[in-house]
Amino acid sequence: xxxxxxxxxxxxxxxxxxxxxxxxxxxxxxxxxxxxxxxxxxxxxxxxxxxxxxxxxxxxxxxxxxxxxxxxxxxxxxxxxxxxxxxxxxxxxxxxxxxxxxxxxxxxxxxxxxxxxxxxxxxxxx
Numbered sequence: 362x363x364x365x366x367x368x369x370x371x372x373x374x375x376x377x378x379x380x381x382x383x384x385x386x387x388x389x390x391x392x393x394x395x396x397x398x399x400x401x402x403x404x405x406x407x408x409x410x411x412x413x414x415x416x417x418x419x420x421x422x423x424x425x426x427x428x429x430x431x432x433x434x435x436x437x438x439x440x441x442x443x444x445x446x447x448x449x450x451x452x453x454x455x456x457x458x459x460x461x462x463x464x465x466x467x468x469x470x471x472x473x474x475x476x477x478x479x480x481x482x483x484x485x486x487x
Contacts, residue, residue, distance in 0.1 A: 363387040363476045365456050370481030373446055381441040381481060383456035394459045394472035397441045399452035410441060413470035446485045453480040
C-alpha cells in the first residue's frame with residue numbers, strides 16, 4: 362500500500378521561504394507522477410506543481426518563479442521549495458501520486474492522482 366507523508370509546513374511572514382517534503386513509501390513501480398496540491402480556507406483544491414513520469418515539471422501560473430518542485434536523487438523523497446511567500450499561499454499542502462496518464466499537454470503528462478497524504482499547513486502572514 363502506498364503512503365505519503367508531508368512535512369515542513371509552518372507559519373511565516375510574507376516574503377519568507379519554506380521547504381516542504383513528501384516521502385513516498387510502498388511503491389511497486391518507478392514510473393509514477395507526483396504533484397503538490399493545496400486547499401486554502403476559502404478556496405477549492407488546486408494544483409501547485411508536479412513532476413511527471415518522464416521527470417518533466419509543471420507549475421500553476423501564480424507560483425511560477427517562486428516555487429520549485431524537485432526529487433532527491435531519483436528516490437522517493439520530493440520537495441517543494443517555496444520562496445517569496447504571499448498571504449494567498451496560505452493553505453494546507455498535500456502531495457499526491459498517480460500511475461495513469463490522463464492526457465498530454467504542452468510537454469507534460471497529466472496523471473490521475475490516486476493516493477494523497479494528510480497534508481502540512483502553511484500560513485503566511487502579511
